[in-house]
Amino acid sequence: MDYELAIENAPDSVPGGTGILLIHPSTGETDRIDTEFLNTDTDRFLVISTRTTAREVQQKLEYYGVDETKADILDTLSVERGYSRRSSDHVHYVSSPDDLAGVVDITREFLTENEGKRRISLDSVTEMAYYADDDRALEAVAELLELLESHDAVGLFHLSEEVHDAAVVEQFTDLFDAVIYLDEDGTVEADF
Structure with a gap:
């Protein structure tokens, strides 16, 4: 199954199972790319x-x-920070941002329980690594990419380049077949 993309300088579509890494500056405006990704050619999506x-x-x-x-939304912050939570069928919570097993489990449930074209947005891998650590975040991202492949879904994963060592950015980049680079001026380059 192919999925349309509405991202400038990227291919018009990608096959199911594709994970896309969005590398951006820490001040980069990623919302436009993220929401265009979620709003195109989709039956269900998980943020x-x-x-x-x-x-x-x-x-x-x-x-x-x-x-x-x-x-569907998976909120990793509210429980740990003691914020009020409104439970619903489509809003999920884990205890903290470093509960990576919980993140993977809820993603698996989402992909298993929903049919059709499904997309996932992970905003952000950088925060995940901050709360857990680089190695655990790499493992979790690899597991999520496997889930995308086995369920014929696609995903967009945010990574703030400036926060990580170049070697860590390279480790994350190596996991992906597709990378989008967003410059501070809003220019988008893609490597698929």
Whole structure:
């Protein structure tokens, strides 16, 4: 199954099982790329947020006109920070951003329970590595990429280049078949 992409300078479509790494500066405006990715050619999508709460994700989706009826959100922050949580069928929580097994499990459930074209956005791998560590984040990303492949889904994974050593960025890049580079001025380059 192929998935359309609405990302400038990237191919028009990618096959199911593709994971895309979005490398961006820490001040980079990734919301546009993220929401275009989620809003195109999709039956269901899961936003895994290690950077913002479910409520902030919902506000972002609404602001960019993304169809929220297709959304599941995995909030990794609210429990640990003691924020109020509104449970629903489509908002999930893990105890903390370093509960990587929980993140992988909920992603597996999402992909197993939903049919059709499914997309995942992980915002962000950088935060995941900050809370866990680089090695555990690499393992979790590798597991998520395997899930995408086995369920014929696609994913977009955010990585803030400036925060990591060049060797760590290279380790993450090596896991992916497709990489998008977002410059500070908004220029997008793609390597597929």
